[in-house]
Amino acid sequence: MSYLDFASLDKTPLERDPYDYFIVENFILADRFKDISADFPKVPGPGSHPPSELDIKGHFKGLMDELAGPKFRAAMEAKFDLDLSERPTMYTVRGFVRERDGEIHTDSKTKILTILLYMNEGWESDGGRLRLLRSGDSLENPVAEVPPYGGTLLVFRRADNSWHGHKPHEGPRRAVQMNFVTNQGVVDHEQKRHRFSTRVKKIVSVFTGR
Numbered sequence: 001m002s003y004l005d006f007a008s009l010d011k012t013p014l015e016r017d018p019y020d021y022f023i024v025e026n027f028i029l030a031d032r033f034k035d036i037s038a039d040f041p042k043v044p045g046p047g048s049h050p051p052s053e054l055d056i057k058g059h060f061k062g063l064m065d066e067l068a069g070p071k072f073r074a075a076m077e078a079k080f081d082l083d084l085s086e087r088p089t090m091y092t093v094r095g096f097v098r099e100r101d102g103e104i105h106t107d108s109k110t111k112i113l114t115i116l117l118y119m120n121e122g123w124e125s126d127g128g129r130l131r132l133l134r135s136g137d138s139l140e141n142p143v144a145e146v147p148p149y150g151g152t153l154l155v156f157r158r159a160d161n162s163w164h165g166h167k168p169h170e171g172p173r174r175a176v177q178m179n180f181v182t183n184q185g186v187v188d189h190e191q192k193r194h195r196f197s198t199r200v201k202k203i204v205s206v207f208t209g210r
Contacts, residue, residue: 003032003063006075009153014079018134018143018163021156022079027117028063028151035059040119040174043095044198048177050092050191053198064091067115067178076113076180080157084180087112090187091178092194097128097169104136104165110186111158111179118148119174127169130154136163148173 005027012022028036039058043049056064066072068089077084107114116130123129131142146154156162181187 001062003028003036003059003066004072005029006071009075009079015144018132019156019159019161020080021132021144021154021162023144023146024153025147026150027153028119032059032063033119033151036063037119037121037174040095041093043093046094046096046098046101047198048092048094048194049198050090050194052191053195054093064176067091067117067176076115076155079155080113082112084112087180087182088184088187089178089180090190091176094175094177095172097171097173099168099170102128102130102166102168104133104139104163106136106160106162106164107158109158110182112182113180114154114156114158114162115176115178115180116146116154117176117178118146118150118152118154119176120149120172123147123149125169125171127167128173130164130166132156133163133165135161139165139167148175 005024009024009027012024014020014022036059039060041054041056041060043054051064073084076082129148130146131139132144133139133142146152
């Protein structure tokens with residue numbers, strides 16, 4: 001049973017200006033989106049949360065198993081002409097953004113590919129829409145703007161010019177970020193860092209009721 005539209009992924013061309021990326025809207029199959037959304041894990045506030053600190057179950061777990069599986073890895077290798085056989089993956093889950101989130105950046109050099117999957121049912125705000133940019137100077141005149149809803153998939157190859165960011169938004173914004181990274185040490189370090197942050201937020205939520 002598949003959750004993902006690999007046929008649409010296969011026929012979507014790789015864009016190379018200003019860096020390598022592609023976008024697939026409705027990558028999560030429409031008849032599976034509601035089930036996955038119902039099993040989306042509860043996250044303790046803004047920021048990125050590792051799966052070890054969340055209740056990953058049901059259809060959401062099925063989705064993540066498929067993203068971590070050989071078919072998706074092979075699709076990324078074919079699309080970007082890369083050998084990812086020895087490259088580990090990691091993922092985090094986001095449920096909210098803060099107004100200060102979304103600053104323009106390129107991602108760390110330890111990341112090879114960044115995979116973003118948006119899981120909001122709709123999106124009215126002008127903020128929170130990720131923009132792919134030609135420079136780190138401005139959010140205006142983007143190369144592309146990614147719809148953050150309905151299972152939209154964005155994948156890009158990290159580069160020194162892989163600038164991206166979004167206008168300010170505060171509130172719920174569901175997304176999964178997965179990365180192919182250079183080595184297992186990166187996974188261990190990043191997951192440890194996110195685990196500590198999530199545990200602090202859980203403690204804070206107990207005392208604040210939020």
